Amino acid sequence: MEEIALWRKRIDEIDEEILRLLNERIKIAQKIGEIKKASGLDIHAPEREREIFERVLKLNEELYGGEFPKEALFHIYREIMSACLSVEKPLRVAYLGPKATFTHQAALEYFGFSVHYIPVSTIKDVFNEVDLGRADYGVVPVENTIEGVVNYTLDMFLEYDLKIVGEVVIPIKLHLLSNLSSLEDVKRIYSHRHAIAQCRNWIDKNLPKAQIIETESTARACEIVLELNDAAAIASEVASYTYHLNILAQNIQESANNFTRFLIVGNRSMKRTGKDKTSLILAVRNKPGDLYKTLESFYLYGVNLTKIESRPSKKKAWDYVFFVDLDGHMEDHNVRMALDLLAKENRIIKMLGSYPKALFEES
């Protein structure tokens, strides 16, 4: 027992040291913030944050063999930087709500907790909040590995002149959440029908007698379950701490390949980081070989396309535009050359931006 007391004393000392360093760090961030303000620079610097994440995760591996878990380290640094940024400038971030959805989770992963969040009820409202300057950034889903593309999000880029400033890829993990502490007491399960469908096998195996009730969202299921003492909800991890519910069973979804990609939209351009992506909208005329000619520009300069998606232009019947994602930043030489050629031929409708690739691209 005495040995524990000694080690705990050592942990107390370490915590004092961590606290001292955190306070020193936030003061320096404040100074940097003042310099940025005075020189008219953007206060929020996601490219710098990316550099820090990569450096810290690498050092943790190289110096300490990854003793401290990578995911935990990511979250700790996410919060440290979120807090440091908040003393420089409080950010306002609109996202497709309600609270505790996967879009909320994506927003937290990108901005941390020290941000003013504005949950809104439609994707259009997210774009609107940013467009009107009521939010600095917006977070929207753009594609899921099982359900496909969120067309509505793509269409919003035709309507609004916002830029893509970042992306987040989140594994869709579903959990059984409840006030209860034991599975046997669960008589009813509430959730959105997609979530129920994805967990059907687990339910049949583990709670075959439970009554299943559909709700309009996984967040709503949590609200209902909060008031009950015989029920559980299927929802995200963020929902568990938003609603203070116990996780009775983890990762009960079927597919291990269920990921959703979210976009961070804003009004600014991002610097080159060396691991970037560029998105744009192209016009392809309705005549033989035109798509081929467009793609040839990328081929000529060795630009790798990661996605190409067609959408009705909404200007004329059967007239389409193409949403293209490519590897690289628009300031990279080969990307610049390909884009210049496309611009010369009048094929670019809109540049949506170059931005750092998702930190954990798990698709």
Ligand SMILES: C=C(O[C@@H]1C=C(C(=O)O)C=C[C@H]1O)C(=O)O
């Ligand atoms: C301190 C800065 O401001 C913000 C906070 C950061 C941090 O806590 O390290 C990093 C980037 C910025 O979003 C900076 O620009 O360096």
